[in-house]
Amino acid sequence: MSRQLTTLSILLCLVNSIFAAEDTRPALNAEQVKFYIDQVAPILVNNCFGCHGPGSSVKGELYLGNRSDILKGGETGPAVDLKNPMDSLFIQAMLYQDMEMPPKGKLPQSQIDIIVKWITNGMQIPPDRETERPVALKSKYNTEINDQTKSFWQHRSVEPSIAPSVNNKTWPTNAIDHYVLSNLEKAKINPNRPADRAHLIRR
Numbered sequence: 001m002s003r004q005l006t007t008l009s010i011l012l013c014l015v016n017s018i019f020a021a022e023d024t025r026p027a028l029n030a031e032q033v034k035f036y037i038d039q040v041a042p043i044l045v046n047n048c049f050g051c052h053g054p055g056s057s058v059k060g061e062l063y064l065g066n067r068s069d070i071l072k073g074g075e076t077g078p079a080v081d082l083k084n085p086m087d088s089l090f091i092q093a094m095l096y097q098d099m100e101m102p103p104k105g106k107l108p109q110s111q112i113d114i115i116v117k118w119i120t121n122g123m124q125i126p127p128d129r130e131t132e133r134p135v136a137l138k139s140k141y142n143t144e145i146n147d148q149t150k151s152f153w154q155h156r157s158v159e160p161s162i163a164p165s166v167n168n169k170t171w172p173t174n175a176i177d178h179y180v181l182s183n184l185e186k187a188k189i190n191p192n193r194p195a196d197r198a199h200l201i202r203r
């Protein structure tokens with residue numbers, strides 16, 4: 001009986017450690033929640049989310065709707081370096097160092113200071129304020145092979161085609177001419193006569 005209890009205790013400890021490892025972020029206190037909602041969120045919504053937030057086309061593959069995607073970054077790499085906040089691409093772009101974001105104009109220093117403070121303090125976002133990157137926008141390149149993508153022309157095997165029949169049997173000299181003449185005949189247009197040597201030289 002004692003052996004069973006010991007085994008059960010070990011299993012419970014393992015389960016707890018697994019769940020604890022899923023999110024190592026400390027719980028936000030009321031001050032952190034208020035700081036994000038009142039000061040950080042308005043800056044992101046008014047200046048960043050139009051290109052990198054919910055409902056946007058997610059330019060540069062950078063999505064700012066949740067902490068995980070911000071850390072992951074976009075085409076230029078991770079947006080935030082929590083160990084060296086001032087080296088973060090996010091902050092450098094707002095300071096107009098190399099990149100310039102938002103492109104419509106540099107933010108007031110007071111707003112930049114708010115973002116710097118937010119990132120320096122761990123870039124915490126209340127869970128109920130996080131939004132998932134839309135599935136359709138997880139990547140602009142669909143590399144998944146499925147029944148739908150298999151039907152695209154580039155995945156199909158090359159099949160021989162039969163040139164369309166035409167009324168004027170003497171004009172075509174190759175298979176391509178059959179396709180050209182077929183469309184001309186449908187439009188009731190007579191094909192041009194072969195050019196003589198003088199016309200070919202002039203061309």
